[in-house]
Amino acid sequence: MTSQRYDAIIIGGGHNGLVTAAYLAKAGKKTLVLERREILGGAAVTEEVHPGFKFSVFSYVVSLLRPEIIRDLDLPAHGLQILPLESTVTPLDNGGYLAGWADPDETRREYYRHSPHDAEAALRFGHLMHHMAMAVKPILGMIPPDPASLSPGDLKGMLKLGAHFRSLGAEHFHQLYKLMTMSSADYLDEWYEFDALKATKSASGIIGTFLGPRSPGSAYVLLHHYMGEIDGAFRAWGFQKGGTGAISNAIASAARAFGAEIRTNAGVEHVIVRGETATGVVLSNGEELYAPVVVSSLDPRLTFTRLVNPTVLPGELVEGVQRFKFRGSSGKVNLALSGLPDFSCLGGNADLAARALRGAFSISPSMEYLERAYDDAKYGQFSRNPYMDIVIPSMIDPGMAPPGKHVMSIFVQYAPHNITGGWDDAKRDAFGDAVIRTLARFAPNIESLILHKQVLTPADIERITGLTEGNIFQGELALHQLFFLRPVPEWAKYRTPLKGYWQCGAGTHPGGGIMGASGRLAAQAILGKQDAA
C-alpha cells in the first residue's frame, strides 16, 4: 500500500469540511479532503434523480452562509450565485391565504387584511429581530468562550461578549433573554394575534429539532433562522443557482484553487491513533494517508465513536457524545412535476399565482396544526398532517428542470428517526402518501403532475449522508447543545483529547444550516489564529 503525507486531512466533503480545507490550503497547508460518496457536498448536494430534473436533495435554501467566507474564498468567482426567494404563502383552513412579500408595504397591507394590529407589530418585530441577530452575530464569528473557565482565552472571549451585551441596552438584553428561554409560541403570542401568522413564523423555531412550537427553547431556533444574512441584510433567504450542490462545488473549487486536493469515492475507515496522537487515516480500500492534522467534519457521534475507537477517549467525553441529542425529526419529498401546482387558496388568480409560485409555501395553517403534528412524533409516528416548507426551484432557476416542467422540494416535519418499529419501505411509502395527501388538500392537482417522487425519511438521510439519526444540523439546535456546550463541554473548541485530531462540522459551534461558520472557525483554531484556549 502506498502512503502519502499531507499537512492536513479533512474527513468528509460536506460544505464545512470544504470550508476548513479551503482556509487551510489558503494558509499554505498541503490539504486533502476525503469524501465517501461519488459527489461532494454532504447534505448540500444537487443530484439528477430523474432524467432532466435536478434536485437539491436535502438542504434546499441558503441564507446563513457567512459573508466573511464568501469574501475570503471569493466564492462568486467560483460559482456562488444566490437568487432571491421573495415570498412565503400560507394556505389557510378557510380557503384563503396569508402572504409575506418582498415589498414591506405590500406585506403590511397583506397582514392588515388579517389583523391591523399584527401589520404594525410586524414592523417592530422585524426591527427587534434585526437587533437580536446583530446581538448574536458576533458569537457566530468567534470560538465560543467557556464561562466556567479561567483560561486567558476564555476570559478574553467572555469580556468581549460581556462588553457586547452591555452595548445592547436593557430593552434588547431583556428581549434576548426571552428568546433564549421561551417557546416560540409563547414568544410570538407576545407579538401577534393572527393564528396562521404565528404558526408560520413559529415554524422557523422547530425546523430540525425535536421540539414543538410550545416547547421551551424553540424561540432561540427562531432567531437562528432570522440570522440569515445576504449582502448584509438579515432575514434574507435565497436559492443557489444549480441547487445547494453548486455551493459545495463553489467552495470545493475555491479550495482547489488554493491548492487543496479533493478525492471522492474515498471513505475513511478509521483514524490512525498512536498513543494520544492522531497521525492519519485508513481508507476503506486499505490505503493509509498521514498528516499531523486530521479534521473530522462528521457529526460528533461519528467523530468520537466510529472514526476512532472510543476506548482511547476520556469516558466523560464518550458519555457526553452518547447523550448528545440528534433525534432527526424531518424528512424530505422531492417531486418532478409535469406542470405547476394549482394552489386553491390563490383563487385562480394567474398574476398572484405567478408571483407566489416563485416563493415558498408554508403548510402551517394554525398553531394547533403544528402542535398536533408534533404530538404524532412525540408518540413515535410521523405527522399525519405535517408541517411543510415547499419551494419550486425551477421557478427561480429554469435550469433545474426541462422547459415547462418543474421540480418541487418539500421539507417535511415531523418524521421521527425513532419511529415505532423502525423505518421500512412500507412506512416510507405511507409517509410519502401522507405528504402528498396533505399537499393535495391545498393543491388538488398535485397528484396528476407527479412524474417522479423521491421520499427521504430520517433513516434514508442517515444512510445516504451519514448524518446520525438523520438530524440535518448534526445534532439538535437546542440551547443545551449550543455555544460552549456544542457538542460537549470542554471540547467545544474544535479540539479533541487526541493531539492532531480536530472537529469542524455543524455538530460544533455555531451549528447547522449552510453557514460554513464552524468550518471557518475550526480552520482558525487549527491555524492558531483565534485563541482556542
Next chain:
Amino acid sequence: MLAETPFHSRTAPLVRAQTWRRWSGHQIASAYDPHPDREYAAVRNAAALFDVSPLKKYLITGRDAARLLDRMVTRDVMKCAVGQVLYTPWCDVHGKVVDDGTVSRLDETTYRLTSAEPNYRWLRMSARGMDVDIQEISDSVGALALQGPLSRAILQEAGADVAALKYFRLTHTKIRNTPVTISRTGYTGDLGFEIWVPRDHGVAVWDALVSVGSRYGIVPAGIWALDIARIEAGLIMLDVDYFSSHHALIEDQKSSPYEINLGWTVNDTKGPFNGQRALREEKRRGPAWNFVGLDVDWPSFEQLHLARGLAPRIPNIAWRASAPIYRGGKQVGYATSGTWSPMLKRYLALGHVHAAHGAPGTELEMEITVEHRRNRAKATVRKLPFFDPPRKKA
C-alpha cells in the same frame, strides 16, 4: 404593487412625466409636470391641490376618547373644543417622539387622529381599560389639501361654508352636494385647508374643486412642491428630519419634542401622559440638540463654485439627505433637508445642532459638494419658520 388613493383615476392621467413616488405604500405624484416650479408657485400665488390620502387616519370614539388621546400626546386634549384641531407629537415612555400628527375633535365624543406612520397598535396598547373604540379609516377616507392664497375663495364658490373657519378649526359642510369635513390646516405654512371625504365621494369633490378652481388658477401639485413649501414653513417630516423612536435602531436616532423644535407642544402640567416624567426632566436640564433653520450664505456658496470655474447651481427640488454642519472646524450637527426658496430667494436648510450652537444668528458652516470636492459654505442659524405670511392665520 402599490395601493391607489381615492383620487387615482383623476391624478394618474395628469402625471405627464410618470414621476411617481411611494408614500405609505401608496402611489403618489412627485409632480404632475416634469418639474415642480408651477406647482410650487400655485401654493404661494393661487391654490395648489394635493392628494394627501396616504396619511394614516383613526377615528376614536367613546366616553374615554379624550382621555386616551390626552394620555398619549403631549398637548392638552382635555381642553380641545369641539371643532378644534391640535397639531401634536406623541412620545414613548422615555420622552422620545414616536410620531406627529393632528388630533381633531369632530363632536362631543369623536376624535380623529392623523399620523405619518401606522399607530393602531400603539393606540390599542394605550387604551387598555378604557371605554373607547378605535377604528382605522385610512383607506375609507380620502384627503385633499387645498393650499394657497385663493384656497378659501375656491372652497366658498364650491359651496363650502368656510368664511368664518379659523386657523386649526374644522367644520362639517358640503362641496357641491357632497358632505365633507374641512379643517383649516396644511403642510405649507400658507392659507390652506384640508378636505376629508368618504372614499366613494372623493372623485366628485376633486372634480368640483378643479372645475371651480380653474378660474382661480388651481394647480394639482405633487410632493416635490409640497416639500419646498414645508421647508420654508419650517415643518418637520418623519423619517427625513427625525425618526420614530419605534423604528430607531440606536439611541442616537431618537429625538425628544424639545430636540425637534416642538417644545411648544409639550404641556407638562396637564394630567399624566406618555413620557411626561422624562420630558419634565429634559425641560429642567435643557435639550441636548436644537432643531434650527439654516440660511446658507449666498456669496460664500457662489464663491465655492466660482473657485472651480462654475456658476452656482442650486438644487431644483428639495433634498432629503444628511449634510454635516460645522463650527470652527468641528462638526456640531447635520442638516436633514434643504431647498432653494423661490419665494424668499434664499438657500434654506433644516438641521440638528448641539444646543450650544442653536441660537438664532449663530454663524455655522454646511458641507456642500462642488464638482466632486467637499467644501463648506457659511450658514446662519435662523428662527423657524422662514416664511410665515399673515394670511396663514387671518
